[in-house]
Amino acid sequence: MSVDNFLAQFRASGVETCFHDRHINPQIYAGINGQNWSLKDYEARGGYQALRKILGIGGGEPMTQDQVIATVKESGLRGRGGAGFPTGLKWSFMPRQFPGQKYLVCNSDEGEPGTCKDREILQHNPHIVIEGMAIAAYAMGISVGYNYIHGEIFQTYERFEAALEEARAAGYLGEHILGSSFSFQLHAAHGFGAYICGEETALLESLEGKKGQPRFKPPFPASFGLYGKPTTINNTETFAAVPWIIRNGGQAYLECGKPNNGGTKIFSISGDVERPGNYEIPMGTPFAKLLELAGGVKGGRQLKAVIPGGSSAPVLPAHIMMDCTMDYDSIAKAGSMLGSGAVIVMDETRCMVKSLQRLSYFYQHESCGQCTPCREGTGWLWRMVDRIENGQGRESDLALLDNVAENIMGRTICALGDAAAMPVRGMLKHFRHEFEHHITHKTCMVPAYV
């Protein structure tokens, strides 16, 4: 038996995490089962109808670029990668009349701890991303695109490459798509282990074959992006939402969610729940409902805390979280952020100091080293949290943690510094007593950390 065959038995099937019946009105994950990723299956689900529609193929007038962008604006779709920026507005920033080469980039460098949704889109429904990118390219007058995929999900990168071959062979990519005057070349690239490359300008540097160190903004990618050319970058899930919007209209998408928070969103639930996985639900669904879909807190224990939007989002205690709905505005009002939709659930047995210790280690490990406040500050944060966890904390450490976090935020080229500082501030705001207990008693106040 070859090594590949031997290892195949340990591969995820997606059954537990994606092909379940606990989505609510899914659009992106609708009808997928792990076997039906290929082109003919996607077409059978209505795939590439949106691309045909905008090109005016099979009846009907073609949509203009302005009409496509207006439809996306109307949908209320906001960037699914973490920032939540309105997608239609971003598309309108692209200088469509620019005579030179322009680029479209898909950010599939999914490495924000807690986030695992894009992997399952690309693995099980890759053509929805290809179609979404082709529509975006049409709307912005772009002829070349790249999908930059997280290096750790190499099998998914290979799956996406296989889907690209199918799409090219069927005339959905390449010169004169479906006989129209629209041409679009799309390629896949991969990372190789650098969290920072999820930052859009670091991703561009990486795509250019360099270290992934973020660029100073402005200029923004819309004017100076890949190879210095105008570039639009969106998240995988954002592109995946586009075909549905074009087929059904912006208003219909908006009505799936709530005002200013259109559509469905995929939430990745990890940690202390019975059924970790991805759940596609309408924006604005109560957190309590999402927790129920995930089978509730593991072992029937009490909910203690939730990091609602990936590890960079400030933690929220259970009582605040249980009052939230899952949309950008509700989570922001509660003092955190929806981010990429990664919900990390922690039960009553979890020590917040230990949790923060692990996150702080991650950020100091992944700081690209370019900006002093982040390079030095993330190390300070980790060493302090580490010694508090190990019973060597000092009385002055909490004030110093606050001070270091304060001195990182807003003082770096990219958001990694803020991403390292925000969890610290969130933990100290809501769980300060646990840190104080660690410092005073040199031990943990939580009964057991299993």
Next chain:
Amino acid sequence: MSSEATRHSTPLSAQTLARFAREVAKYPADQKQSAVMACLSIVQQEQGWVSPDSEREIADYLGMAPMAVHEVTTFYNMYNQQPLGKFKINVCTNLPCQLRNGQHALMHLAHKLGINVGETTADGAITLQPGECMGACADAPVLLVNDRTMCSFMSDDKLDQLVDGLRAAAKE
């Protein structure tokens, strides 16, 4: 540290160069450097690590300064800068995985292999390393074998089975 003999790498084969060419073709003719990430990972897949010789050959192929290639090798976590065991295992221990026994899985493997984290077994079969977020948090405990194969829901039983299988494969 390995001896000079084992650190020597073989020149790139025609087959390897064909794989490089496929990557280079994705990018504009004057942007061959964009393929460096892929070329390095191809070399690592074929040779187990990225040697200085390979970096120089890739630099020549892509028209880059060798130091520019080396910068990429050293910046990204997954490139091996020295020869490792035949199989490299990276276990994710980030918070979402830690909450679901990721750290436990790493320690279980260390115990089973009889090595510390970061070390290679005496027979050269397996190197054990921690990893950062692999973007598969709902599959925890999760690990990578030789960068390209992800293994999910790795209970202690499955970890034992994995080690036994890889040890057997290393002897072949």
